[in-house]
Amino acid sequence: MRPGAESVRRLRAAVGAVAILAGVAVPGRAVAEPSPAPTPAIPICELGDRRLAEISGMVATDDGFVMMNDGADDAARRRIFFLDSACAVARAVPYPSRPRDTEDLAVGADGTIWVGDIGDNDRTRQTIAVWRLAPGADRPVLYRMSYPDGAHDAEALLVTGDGRPVIVTKYSAVLYTPSTALRPGATVALTRVGQVRLPATTTSNPYGVLGRSSVTGAATASDGRRVVLRTYADAFEFDVTGGDVITALTTGTPRITPLPDEPQGESISYSRDGGSLLTVSEAAVAGTRPVILRYPLAEPAPAASPGAPTPAAGTADDGDRTAGRIGTAVVAAGGLGLALLVGGLVAVTRSRRAGRR
Secondary structure, eight states, X not given: OOOOHHHHHHHHHHHHHHHHHHTOOOTTSOOOOOOOOOOOOEEEEXXXXXXXXXXXXXXXXXXXXXXXXXXXXXXXXXXXXXXXXXXXXXXXXXXXXXXXXXXXXXXXXXSOEEEEEOOOXXXXXSOEEEEEEOTTOSSOEEEEEEOSSSOOOEEEEEEOTTSOEEEEETTTOEEEEESSOOOTTSEEEEEEEEEOOOOOOOOOOTTHHHHTXXXXXXXXXXXXXXXXXXXXXXXXXXXXXXXXXXHHHHHOOOEEEEOTTXXXXXXXXXXXXXXXXXXXXXXXXXXXXXXXXXXXXXXXOBOOOOSSOOOOTTOSOOOOSHHXXXXXXXXXXXXXXXXXXXXXXXXXXXXXXXXXX
């Protein structure tokens, strides 16, 4: 979900001023190096259906795509949409009850569609959820979960080969999985299992440094051997060995595919053959409709190693608030940097939440 434009501007200014005054990088990320030269995106098709107005999740299928909006006030948009290869809606499956803030889609090895109802811009939710739609079913099933360490905002969802959802928080890429099997009608506790350290980049995007560090989507290749996390600026692809997604994300060195200047890039999927990444923006350039873009994967060079070790799972520092991520810089910068930072964070807190329930 998009941060308010004025809030982003203020927070970007605060982060930049603090980093300059302190002379340090944002903790947990390597010093930014020039991004790889971007491969030009290839347009696939334009989304003409007006119900797809805030696209926040997408997966590619054998005969098209599956998409969903982040939670929209319009009931007609609260659907899981099945599209053909030309981006025309062929089927739309409604939720049996109103979702809170649906932010990402994943597909299991058996073809099950998972919807991550995991957004929480204000960090006020007592529980989050996933919706599970079995192949051919016309009614998704709701499973509730709760964090062990307070509310988090998240927009990225992966599913392991054995059908276990993995939630990736937006501002710190902390990983959570259910501690026990999911059960309809019950709330299952989540367990923190690690944290991803994404390399810093310089890729151009509408939200600057904030956009290069906010995890907005995730996907798994159909063979299960690769996973990808995306920000508003880049895609970070990790190799998976033996189906161990958590180890891949917490210890692997990703390959970077720049996704420059997408209007509001939140969705990502592998093509069915695994040779490309597919993206679509939640928003579109004024006067246009969202377009699915294809980025060929032509052996991109490995990224620089992340700049800090991964904390052990279950540590007290939840790392999920922007203030925590730049706290070290605040201390070094002194009073002026702190004032700028606080102003930016207050603006974020007060920002209008799109699609708020």
